[in-house]
Amino acid sequence: MFFYKKRNIHGLLLLDKPQGISSNNALQKVKIIFNAKKAGYVGTLDPLATGILPICFGECTKFSHYLTESNKRYHVIAKLGEKTSTSDSDGIIIKKRPILFTSYKLDLSIKELTGSIEQIPSMYSAIKYNGIPLYKYARQGFNVTRSTRKVIIYDIYSIHQEKNLIEFKILCSKGTYIRTLIDDLGEKLGCGAHVIFLRRLQVASYFCDQLVKISDLYKLLSMKNIHNINFFKNIDNLLMPIDSPVSFLPKVYLSPEKSYNFQLGQRVNFHSNIKNNLVRVIEKENDKFIGLGKISAEKILIPYRLVSRFTN
Known part of the structure; x- marks a missing residue:
């Protein structure tokens, strides 16, 4: 199947990234299976990690940053008493204590790490310094000065400690x-942890019950070879719509004529109670998402981010 011309496909796949491979490795496997021309993942997961890795295909990549900016939820187990070079x-x-x-110290430490906090990213991270990921410097024994980052820890819950876990x-x-x-928790507790x-249990409004495994895709691939079924149709049905990353935005509908002008990047007259807010713009006749727009106070719909007119 891999000698076919690469396909222009569009949509979102919620991949359950397996343990032991990088996020980019998982992406490349999926791109090959889908024979996709263009795809990218949202939010790097370490090789150790599993769970939600959103993969955007084609025109969906235009809206992927809305997922990048979203909140995330994780399930974590840490080992106490040992600090490691990569924190996992x-x-x-590198140190045992x-x-x-x-229990009072644990509660206090958890509280200190909840809310708006500052982090210094690990040297074993994908953050780039002079265009090169930090982990590449770390593997060569170099230590780069990193700036602190402000992040928000909204909640740490379902806490359970047993022995050294x-x-x-x-x-x-x-x-x-x-x-x-x-x-940081390990240091506050005075024993180290990794x-x-x-x-990853959640990205934006997406949860783990919507995930697709790479092994599931390979099963469909083997079924194609054995039963000669329409493989691409089956896997394409696993994709969520192009506008999935912006599903939290309200919808507005345009006539075919206004849709045509809007897709050319032209402003169109539009009466709505929604003002100065981004909206998903849908072509009414075929219920097709054509991009994002902003409705001005003058009752004008202004193109903001458009889907290619040549998208199937």
Whole structure:
């Protein structure tokens, strides 16, 4: 199947990233299976991590930053008493300390890490310095000075500690490094800690019950070879619509004539109670999403981000 011309496909796949591979590796596997010309993932997950990795195809990539900016939810298990070079179990242990903290100290430390906090990203992160990811410097033994980042930890809950393991769930803002959070918690507790399990449970309004596994895609691929079914039709049915990343925005409908002008980048007259807010613009005749617009106080719909007119 891989000698076919690359396909122009559009939509969102909620991938359940497997453990042990990078986010980019997962993306490349999916691109090959879909034979897709253009695709990108939202929000890097470490090789250790599993869970929601949104993959945007084609025109959907124009709206992916709305997912990048969204809140995330994680399930994490950390091992206490050991600090590692990467702040997770993929690194080497660089310090061991006894676990001596009290339940009061744990509660206090959790509270100190909740709300608006500052983090220093790990050297083993995908943040770029002079165009090169930090982890590449780290692998060569270099340490780069990193600026602190403000993030918001909305909630740390379902906390359970047993012996040298601690488990909880986290709701946080974009840009939060869970490994850094766990490393900081370990330091506050005076014993060190690192991540041994991490699963992303939520991105924006998407939850784990909507996920597709790479193994599921390979099963469909093998069915194609054995039963000669319409493979691409089956996998394309797994995609969510182009406007999925902006599903929180209200819809407005245009006539075919106004839709045509809007897609040419022209402003169109539009009466609505919605003012100075982004909206999803739908061509009424075929219920097709054609882009984002903004309705001005003068009752004008202004093109903001358009879907290509040549999208099927």
